[in-house]
Amino acid sequence: MDFGLKNRPALVLGGGSGLGRAIAISLGREGASVVVAGRHAETLEETKKAVEAVGGKAHAIVWDLADLASIDGHVSEIEQVFGPVQILVNNTGGPPPTPVSGQDIALWQKNFEMMVLSVIAITDRVLPGMKAAKWGRIITSTSSGVVAPIPNLGLSNALRMTLVGWSKTLAREVGRDGITANIVLPGRVATSRIQFLDEQKAKREGRPVEEVTKESTGAIPAGRYGRPEEYGDTVAFLASQQASYINGSTIRVDGGFIASV
Numbered sequence: 001m002d003f004g005l006k007n008r009p010a011l012v013l014g015g016g017s018g019l020g021r022a023i024a025i026s027l028g029r030e031g032a033s034v035v036v037a038g039r040h041a042e043t044l045e046e047t048k049k050a051v052e053a054v055g056g057k058a059h060a061i062v063w064d065l066a067d068l069a070s071i072d073g074h075v076s077e078i079e080q081v082f083g084p085v086q087i088l089v090n091n092t093g094g095p096p097p098t099p100v101s102g103q104d105i106a107l108w109q110k111n112f113e114m115m116v117l118s119v120i121a122i123t124d125r126v127l128p129g130m131k132a133a134k135w136g137r138i139i140t141s142t143s144s145g146v147v148a149p150i151p152n153l154g155l156s157n158a159l160r161m162t163l164v165g166w167s168k169t170l171a172r173e174v175g176r177d178g179i180t181a182n183i184v185l186p187g188r189v190a191t192s193r194i195q196f197l198d199e200q201k202a203k204r205e206g207r208p209v210e211e212v213t214k215e216s217t218g219a220i221p222a223g224r225y226g227r228p229e230e231y232g233d234t235v236a237f238l239a240s241q242q243a244s245y246i247n248g249s250t251i252r253v254d255g256g257f258i259a260s261v
Contacts, residue, residue: 001242003030003236003237003239003240003241003242004240004241004242005027005030005031005032005087005236005239005240005241006030006031006032007031007032007033007057008031008032008033008086008087008239009032009033009035009078009082009083009084009085009086009087010024010027010032010033010034010035010085010086010087010088010089010239011035011037011075011078011085011087011088011089011122011126012024012027012034012035012036012037012089012091013037013038013063013065013089013090013091013092013118013119013122014037014038014065014091014092014093015034015035015036015037015038015044015047015060015089015091016036016038016039016040016043016044016046016047017038017043017047017191017192018191018192018193018228019091019141019186019189019191019228019231019232020036020038020047020089020091020141021036021043021046021047021050021228022228022229022231022232023089023091023141023231023232023235023236024036024047024050024051024058024232025047025050025051025054025056025229025232026229026232026233026235026236027051027056027087027089027232027235027236027239028050028051028052028054028055028056028057028058029054029055029056029236030056030236030239030240031055031056032056032057032087032239033056033057033058033059033082033083034051034056034057034058034059035058035059035060035061035078035081035082035085036048036051036058036059036060036061037060037061037062037063037065037074038062038063039062039063039064040062041060041062044060044061044062045060047060048060057082059078059081059082061074061077061078065092065114065115065118066110066113066114066118068113068117068118068121071118071121071122071125072125075122075125075126079129084126084129084130084132084133085126085129085130086129086130086133086135086136086137087136087137087139087239088122088123088126088136088137088138088139089139089140089141089235089239090119090122090123090138090139090140090141090163091140091141092114092115092118092119093114093115094115094143094153094156094193095107095111095115095153095155095156095159096155097152097153097197097200098152098153098154098155099152099154100154100155100157100158101154103154103155107155108155111155111159112159115159115160115163116159116162116163116166119140119163119166120166123138123170127174127179130174130177130178130179131174131177131179133178134177134178135178135179136174136177136178136179136180137179137180137238137239137243138167138170138174138179138180138181138182139181139182139183139184139235139238139239140163140167140181140182140183140184141183141184141185141186141235142160142163142164142183142184142185143156143157143160143185143186144185144186144187144252144254144257144258145157145160146160146161146163146164146183146185146250147185147250147252147258147260148258148259148260152201152204153197163183164183164250167181167182167183167248168181168183168248171247171248172248175247175248178244180238180243180244180246180247180248181247181248182238182246182247182248182249182250182251183249183250183251184231184234184235184238184250184251184253185250185251185252185253185254185258186226186231186253186254187220187226187252187253187254187255187257187258188216188217188220188225188226188254188255188257189225189226189227189228189230189231189253190225190226190227190228191228194225198212198213198216219257220254220255220256220257221255221256221257222255222256222257223255224255225255226253226254226255230253231253234251234253238251
């Protein structure tokens with residue numbers, strides 16, 4: 001199936017590793033011109049090469065999402081290289097594992113700027129180009145914690161929920177412009193982030209990490225962690241022409257793990 005993404009400029013935030021890398025590769029395989037953004041030049045270069053290896057065009061930008069003043073310059077660079085962004089994948093790192101109560105207000109502010117304000121500001125910067133083209137895809141990767149709060153991920157549960165309300169509202173505002181805005185929720189997908197969380201839980205509970213991982217996969221109906229490429233391919237579909245009538249939705253890629261309806 002041709003997703004209709006050939007040469008469409010795509011910006012993948014957090015594209016240096018994990019889910020962001022998987023998304024970038026899936027979009028590249030469909031022929032998109034992919035810009036990967038993140039803080040580490042080495043990992044971005046690895047993703048760039050991986051995208052090119054599957055036939056996509058790629059460009060890497062070292063980008064600290066907490067630096068809101070850099071947004072216009074970075075997006076202008078993308079426009080010069082590939083043209084106005086038509087596919088935006090909002091994918092940010094997560095805050096440290098903590099309870100939701102008793103956290104320093106500075107920690108809330110730092111992560112709000114990086115995880116929420118940056119996403120909103122970047123989206124606002126690229127929206128005029130999408131509206132001019134009468135075509136656009138805004139896909140925001142969050143966390144299963146927005147529908148089933150995850151213990152000891154208090155900041156993540158709260159801040160990512162903000163993006164769900166924002167995306168749903170945005171979808172109603174831009175739908176007539178040929179633009180869709182959707183949320184994607186990963187369950188437990190085998191990335192370094194999941195490995196880190198398993199290790200942290202094992203440390204807190206004084207158990208072997210292998211035991212924690214076995215317990216975790218046992219709670220998933222699919223009986224395993226998801227593969228990053230399964231998540232990336234879902235995002236690529238949501239970016240496709242075929243998905244033009246999916247708007248304002250929250251899509252779960254979780255192997256049946258999330259218990260809520």
